[in-house]
Amino acid sequence: MYFFYEVNDLESSRRNLITGIALCQQLGMVYYTLMGQRSLAKLQHVSGEREAAWDTLTAARRLAEKSENPRRWRLIDAAAAELQLREGNVAAAARTLEKAAISAESHSEFERLVYARLLLAQGQPRTAERVLNGLETAAVKEERNGSLITVYVLQALCKRAAGNRAAALDRLGQALSLATSPGYRRVFLDEGPAVAALLPQLRHVAPAFVIELLQAFPHEAAPAPEGLAGPVSKTQFEILRLLDFGLTNQEIADKLGISIGTAKWHLHQIFGKLQARNRTEAVTKAREQGLL
Numbered sequence: 594m595y596f597f598y599e600v601n602d603l604e605s606s607r608r609n610l611i612t613g614i615a616l617c618q619q620l621g622m623v624y625y626t627l628m629g630q631r632s633l634a635k636l637q638h639v640s641g642e643r644e645a646a647w648d649t650l651t652a653a654r655r656l657a658e659k660s661e662n663p664r665r666w667r668l669i670d671a672a673a674a675e676l677q678l679r680e681g682n683v684a685a686a687a688r689t690l691e692k693a694a695i696s697a698e699s700h701s702e703f704e705r706l707v708y709a710r711l712l713l714a715q716g717q718p719r720t721a722e723r724v725l726n727g728l729e730t731a732a733v734k735e736e737r738n739g740s741l742i743t744v745y746v747l748q749a750l751c752k753r754a755a756g757n758r759a760a761a762l763d764r765l766g767q768a769l770s771l772a773t774s775p776g777y778r779r780v781f782l783d784e785g786p787a788v789a790a791l792l793p794q795l796r797h798v799a800p801a802f803v804i805e806l807l808q809a810f811p812h813e814a815a816p817a818p819e820g821l822a823g824p825v826s827k828t829q830f831e832i833l834r835l836l837d838f839g840l841t842n843q844e845i846a847d848k849l850g851i852s853i854g855t856a857k858w859h860l861h862q863i864f865g866k867l868q869a870r871n872r873t874e875a876v877t878k879a880r881e882q883g884l885l
Contacts, residue, residue: 598636599739601778601809606636627653627665631672638676639783646676664701667693671707678707679783683714697724702731702740709747718754725751742768742780750787758791765791766798773799781806793885796838807834808848829866832859833879836872 597606614629630653637646650673657665670693677686690696690711695704705724712721725748732740745768753761765788772780781788789810796803808831828849835845846856860872867882869875879885 595632595739596775598632599777599779600775601782603636603640607633610636623656623660624662624665627657627668630656631668634672634676638679639779643680650676667695667699667701667704671695671701671704674711675707678710678714683711686711686714697727702728706743706747713747713751713754716754718751722748722751722755738771738775739777742771742777745771746780746784746788749791750784753787753791762791762794766795769795769798769802773802776802778806778809782809785810793834793837800838804835804838804848807831829859829863830884832856832863833876833884836860837876837879837885 597603597609610629610633614626614633617623617626617629630649634646634649634653637643637649650669653669653672657669660666670689674686674689674693674695677683677689686707690708695708697705697708699705699708705728709721709724709728712718712724725744729741729744729748732738732744745764749761749764749768752758752764768780772778781792789807792803792807828851831849832845835848840848842853842856842860846853849856860875863875864870867875867878869878876885
């Protein structure tokens with residue numbers, strides 16, 4: 594279930610989670626039922642099903658409350674705080690974690706990861722990084738690469754927030770190096786624009802994988818910046834990114850699943866909007882306009 598989610602096969606992950614949760618409920622395995630519900634709620638949330646995600650966590654909370662084990666209560670509270678942070682509700686997440694007594698001293702890695710996310714959202718990247726450094730030490734010692742990838746990505750965001758872009762790129766590059774072989778994508782995608790902004794400078798680490806990641810990020814059509822003759826569509830954003838990677842027209846068409854004629858038409862539109870004469874000039878002007 595974890596693997597399917599991380600490689601961004603959300604449908605397979607959903608099917609396995611629903612089956613696994615039902616089986617754990619039948620067998621009376623409360624903790625593993627809660628783990629499954631936590632993962633399902635996150636999947637629903639990233640899929641845009643926010644109401645369903647909160648319904649899932651509500652059901653999990655009712656189940657946890659039947660137990661006298663505080664570990665189970667904190668698991669669901671931490672999951673709730675994670676969703677609140679993803680919705681931008683930092684104050685609510687802080688209250689949730691405070692009420693559950695979740696802090697940098699928590700024994701659970703998941704709880705500390707959520708707490709580090711809260712600190713980062715509160716504008717305390719250096720404090721968040723100290724929490725993450727402890728998690729890194731444990732993950733390296735225990736050879737848990739899945740955890741280490743997550744820690745590296747969050748450390749990169751901490752360094753970026755602290756103004757150390759070079760160190761941020763180094764950490765994110767380490768995460769990519771570990772994630773490329775198993776194909777873990779969600780750990781990057783779930784962090785949204787902050788990670789997407791750094792990835793183009795790391796194409797040398799794993800070119801094909803980075804291109805796939807950038808294509809997987811949602812990009813809405815944006816208003817034209819000053820000096821740009823018209824808005825750039827989602828497809829044109831993707832083509833600009835692929836141009837920046839030096840792909841040919843045919844390779845761009847193959848990547849986007851369009852005909853080469855359509856790719857050329859979009860390129861013509863891009864050149865007109867950027868007032869560029871060729872591919873190199875288009876990429877240069879796109880960077881000047883903040884599109885890349």
